[in-house]
Amino acid sequence: MEFLNQFQFIRTQPLNRTSATHCCDCNEPIPELRRKTLTGVQRCVDCQSILEITA
Ligand SMILES: [Zn+2]
DSSP states (O other), rough: OHHHHHHHEEEEEEESSSOOOTTTTTTBBBBBBHHHHSOOOOOHHHHHHHHHHHH
């Protein structure tokens, strides 16, 4: 179910496409590479993975 996975990934992304400098959940700094790779990212790797597992 490749399509469903992609849909869920997009749904977890915010509407504004500006990457946050700090995680919106735990306030940890988000690495520059991650911010550039995932445009609009709002969470660090740890919080994002938790979100994707529990979503
Ligand atoms: Zn975090």
